[in-house]
Amino acid sequence: MSTYQTGRLTSQELAAEPFGQRDLAPERIDTWLAIAPDGRVTVFSGRVELGTGVATALAQIAAAALGVPLDAVTVVMGDTALTANQGYTAGSKTVQGTGPILHSAASAARAILVERASARLDSPADQLTVTDGAVHAARDPSRSVSYGELAGEGFGATFEVAPEAEEPGAGVSAPRLDLPGKIFGGVSFVHDLRLPVMLHGRVIRPWVRTPTGAGARLIAFDASSVDDLSGNIQIVQEGDFLGVVADREEQAIVAAARLRVAWSEPEDLPAQAELFDWLEGLPVSEHRVLVEAGGVEDALANASRTVSVTYRFPFQAHASLGPSCAVADVQPDSTTVYSATQGVYPLRDALADLLGRDPATIRVIHMEGAACYGHNGADDVAADAALLSRAVGKPVRVQWSRQDEFAWEPKFPAMSITVRAGLDKAGKLAAWDYTVRTPTHGSRPSGRAANLFAGQLIAPGTPLVTPWRGGGDRNAVPIYDLPAHRIAADWVPMGPLRSSSFRSLGGFANSTATECVMDELAALAGVDPVAFRLQHLSDPRARAVVETVARRAGWDAPLASTLGAQRGRGIAFMRYESEFAYAAAVAEVTVTPVAGAIRLDRIVIAQDCGRVVNPDGLRNQIEGNIIQAASRALLEQVAWDDHHVTSLTWADYPILTFTEAPDIEIELIDRPEEPAFGAGEVTTCVAGAAIGNAIANATGIRLRTMPFALAPGANAPS
Amino acid sequence: MTPENVQITVNGQRHTVAAAPATPLLYVLRNELELNSPRFGCGLGRCGACLVLIDGQAAWSCLVPVGEIGDAAVTTLEGLGTPEAPHSLQDAFIAEQAAQCGYCTPGMIMRAAALLAATPHPDEETIRTALAGNLCRCGVQQRIVRAVRRAAEAQP
Numbered sequence: 081m082s083t084y085q086t087g088r089l090t091s092q093e094l095a096a097e098p099f100g101q102r103d104l105a106p107e108r109i110d111t112w113l114a115i116a117p118d119g120r121v122t123v124f125s126g127r128v129e130l131g132t133g134v135a136t137a138l139a140q141i142a143a144a145a146l147g148v149p150l151d152a153v154t155v156v157m158g159d160t161a162l163t164a165n166q167g168y169t170a171g172s173k174t175v176q177g178t179g180p181i182l183h184s185a186a187s188a189a190r191a192i193l194v195e196r197a198s199a200r201l202d203s204p205a206d207q208l209t210v211t212d213g214a215v216h217a218a219r220d221p222s223r224s225v226s227y228g229e230l231a232g233e234g235f236g237a238t239f240e241v242a243p244e245a246e247e248p249g250a251g252v253s254a255p256r257l258d259l260p261g262k263i264f265g266g267v268s269f270v271h272d273l274r275l276p277v278m279l280h281g282r283v284i285r286p287w288v289r290t291p292t293g294a295g296a297r298l299i300a301f302d303a304s305s306v307d308d309l310s311g312n313i314q315i316v317q318e319g320d321f322l323g324v325v326a327d328r329e330e331q332a333i334v335a336a337a338r339l340r341v342a343w344s345e346p347e348d349l350p351a352q353a354e355l356f357d358w359l360e361g362l363p364v365s366e367h368r369v370l371v372e373a374g375g376v377e378d379a380l381a382n383a384s385r386t387v388s389v390t391y392r393f394p395f396q397a398h399a400s401l402g403p404s405c406a407v408a409d410v411q412p413d414s415t416t417v418y419s420a421t422q423g424v425y426p427l428r429d430a431l432a433d434l435l436g437r438d439p440a441t442i443r444v445i446h447m448e449g450a451a452c453y454g455h456n457g458a459d460d461v462a463a464d465a466a467l468l469s470r471a472v473g474k475p476v477r478v479q480w481s482r483q484d485e486f487a488w489e490p491k492f493p494a495m496s497i498t499v500r501a502g503l504d505k506a507g508k509l510a511a512w513d514y515t516v517r518t519p520t521h522g523s524r525p526s527g528r529a530a531n532l533f534a535g536q537l538i539a540p541g542t543p544l545v546t547p548w549r550g551g552g553d554r555n556a557v558p559i560y561d562l563p564a565h566r567i568a569a570d571w572v573p574m575g576p577l578r579s580s581s582f583r584s585l586g587g588f589a590n591s592t593a594t595e596c597v598m599d600e601l602a603a604l605a606g607v608d609p610v611a612f613r614l615q616h617l618s619d620p621r622a623r624a625v626v627e628t629v630a631r632r633a634g635w636d637a638p639l640a641s642t643l644g645a646q647r648g649r650g651i652a653f654m655r656y657e658s659e660f661a662y663a664a665a666v667a668e669v670t671v672t673p674v675a676g677a678i679r680l681d682r683i684v685i686a687q688d689c690g691r692v693v694n695p696d697g698l699r700n701q702i703e704g705n706i707i708q709a710a711s712r713a714l715l716e717q718v719a720w721d722d723h724h725v726t727s728l729t730w731a732d733y734p735i736l737t738f739t740e741a742p743d744i745e746i747e748l749i750d751r752p753e754e755p756a757f758g759a760g761e762v763t764t765c766v767a768g769a770a771i772g773n774a775i776a777n778a779t780g781i782r783l784r785t786m787p788f789a790l791a792p793g794a795n796a797p798s
Numbered sequence: 799m800t801p802e803n804v805q806i807t808v809n810g811q812r813h814t815v816a817a818a819p820a821t822p823l824l825y826v827l828r829n830e831l832e833l834n835s836p837r838f839g840c841g842l843g844r845c846g847a848c849l850v851l852i853d854g855q856a857a858w859s860c861l862v863p864v865g866e867i868g869d870a871a872v873t874t875l876e877g878l879g880t881p882e883a884p885h886s887l888q889d890a891f892i893a894e895q896a897a898q899c900g901y902c903t904p905g906m907i908m909r910a911a912a913l914l915a916a917t918p919h920p921d922e923e924t925i926r927t928a929l930a931g932n933l934c935r936c937g938v939q940q941r942i943v944r945a946v947r948r949a950a951e952a953q954p
């Protein structure tokens with residue numbers, strides 16, 4: 081029988097500030113770690129855990145560099161009073177970005193500890209060794225002094241980051257430190273926070289949506305409609321922001337449902353059926369050529385065969401399993417907010433703007449939420465809680481309903497990608513003209529009230545700050561050896577639904593379009609899709625993932641047939657952001673003739689993320705990316721009617737379930753000599769295209785609009 | 799929603815809690831008994847995050863009014879096993895690292911516990927079918943199936 085360590089610092093303990101006033105200058109060692117007299121190590125990360133296991137990976141790196149056992153390390157993540165400002169945790173680059181910092185800080189601390197031990201033990205440093213958090217004489221382990229005894233003078237010294245440092249923690253599958261807590265009912269999520277005095281709030285929206293604001297104005301509410309309810313109901317209104325606060329959660333839910341509210345006539349949304357006409361008719365706010373070489377128009381004119389196609393992607397929801405939740409305590413001169421935000425500092429500054437407070441008086445503490453995969457409702461609900469708490473003068477917990485989350489979370493925006501490409505006589509690529517049309521993928525808080533949904537309700541029409549046009553063009557530039565080419569992005573205004581970052585941003589759409597077109601070209605050239613890709617790939621690491629996935633998937637062997645069904649196999653490859661991890665996928669599907677039901681049977685992945693820090697954690701991430709991307713490719717689109725998002729429950733927004741989930745096989749190509757690349761969203765980019773290519777292989781029908789679905793009868797045998 | 803005294807038995811203990819009888823059991827478990835494992839996911843019986851056992855049967859605590867529990871025995875993940883004396887499923891979920899964010903995990907374990915109690919050695923298809931009403935947005939399905947198989951093998 082085993083027992084598990086479930087003890088982790090809770091936010092309440094953190095709030096007691098056992099660490100005192102902290103400097104947080106990034107060059108100081110003690111910004112990143114502390115060692116207590118009992119030898120326990122605390123690591124401070126500005127990047128936060130988003131359910132992917134980065135806390136464990138960072139603990140591994142620090143433990144190995146310091147020379148302490150993993151269970152001696154606690155990781156504190158995302159707290160404006162305790163951790164350095166590292167912006168947002170996004171792009172799945174926490175290990176890639178913070179790993180080298182922690183490794184370097186911990187190595188510097190270890191050198192200091194050995195120096196201090198040298199004085200204590202009266203022995204030259206080079207004759208000392210570190211074992212399990214103690215320094216001892218190499219020849220005589222009994223002459224020993226513990227880190228706890230040596231740490232007293234602290235670590236105010238500075239250090240330098242060695243970016244390519246080889247992390248000795250790499251390569252070991254460490255069990256996740258947070259899992260026992262989650263498996264035995266510990267306080268794990270912001271949802272579990274219970275302050276000694278805490279009221280419950282709910283917000284009331286008009287169920288209408290435009291990109292900025294709610295699409296309808298609050299005209300009036302009838303307070304008498306909740307008069308008879310128990311729970312000391314308080315109604316809070318600021319502009320169009322409307323909420324209720326009650327003693328108990330169920331009382332707040334009933335009051336929010338019961339409160340009679342009049343909203344103005346809603347603005348119309350563009351018809352869902354005409355989404356892509358609408359998107360493709362929008363004025364372009366910025367046209368940017370990302371790369372261009374070799375005269376693509378001439379090359380297209382001279383090509384022996386060409387394709388000209390458009391791939392289309394609908395609005396999709398992050399659809400976190402647990403709707404967003406936050407707890408806020410807004411007092412006249414101090415504010416504390418507990419949030420599953422991806423950026424405690426940008427949220428703090430946005431809340432300061434919203435509340436009209438000095439940011440220095442606001443402390444935002446990260447607690448985990450259900451995984452978000454990007455910018456979901458986590459920041460918005462923190463603003464809701466803060467406004468309600470300010471109005472009632474007590475701590476308030478707000479949890480969005482399922483319907484709140486589906487209706488109001490920022491979405492993956494609809495995108496449209498047009499590719500014109502040509503082959504030369506030999507069947508090799510001759511021209512590649514690619515344009516991605518995309519609204520913004522970045523409307524995070526950015527320190528501005530207007531980027532919080534509540535801020536829009538208080539000051540309708542304030543333009544969102546989208547500081548950054550990037551993202552929609554992620555993965556638009558493939559790493560194939562391209563002859564004449566032009567790759568461009570057309571940025572269009574946001575709408576009809578607020579859009580922001582979702583796992584891999586535009587990478588999911590760009591790699592799907594690119595890799596499906598590569599298959600269309602291979603078919604045109606009459607070349608096997610794997611061979612066609614290899615003909616245009618000179619990067620040896622790229623070739624290795626393609627060859628590995630083909631071998632593992634048994635690409636050259638015929639696919640076992642299923643009686644009365646169409647079966648097919650498809651491949652996709654990409655290099656993330658054209659410069660990080662490499663991934664390739666082979667998908668196998670079975671399609672029911674006539675009915676056109678598509679089943680994803682199996683998916684094989686080969687991935688090269690450089691040095692692998694935690695192999696099992698990486699596999700877990702890859703598996704999750706595949707399932708989620710398959711779900712997006714086959715099932716998901718946000719729907720609406722004239723005024724309302726109508727995908728409000730899991731019934732209206734189905735995701736892949738246990739009976740639909742494919743078998744997954746993964747080959748990791750470990751490159752211990754190479755830097756570690758983030759892997760949290762890489763595989764998302766290849767799964768969709770592999771599925772689309774497999775459907776085309778099975779049915780002869782090329783689907784170019786997600787979610788990939790066959791109209792009944794479309795694949796009837798001829 | 800005026801609280802009254804309601805009696806319920808949770809994880810082997812009889813409690814008198816203050817709650818209106820119409821209150822969904824979920825809020826009583828989380829807010830009155832301070833149990834973290836039953837989680838709010840949808841409130842509509844469509845995700846399984848709130849699953850508990852009521853007299854051994856899997857039940858959505860988001861839908862069951864606390865006033866209707868009566869003498870039935872409610873079991874949450876906390877009552878299934880502890881770090882010192884874990885249930886075979888808890889051991890198996892850790893051994894297989896069968897979670898990412900872990901928000902769905904308690905509901906998965908409770909659903910699997912109900913399955914294994916009725917069918918100690920289910921095949922893979924039976925496991926998948928039993929779990930089909932439990933959603934995992936992180937995509938951990940393959941590991942969860944493996945963990946349930948492992949737990950099944952560990953029992954007599």
Ligand code: FES
Binds near residue numbers: 837838839844847860
């Ligand atoms: S919260 Fe009960 S089934 Fe979703």
Ligand code: FES
Binds near residue numbers: 936937
């Ligand atoms: S592990 Fe995150 S929802 Fe299942």
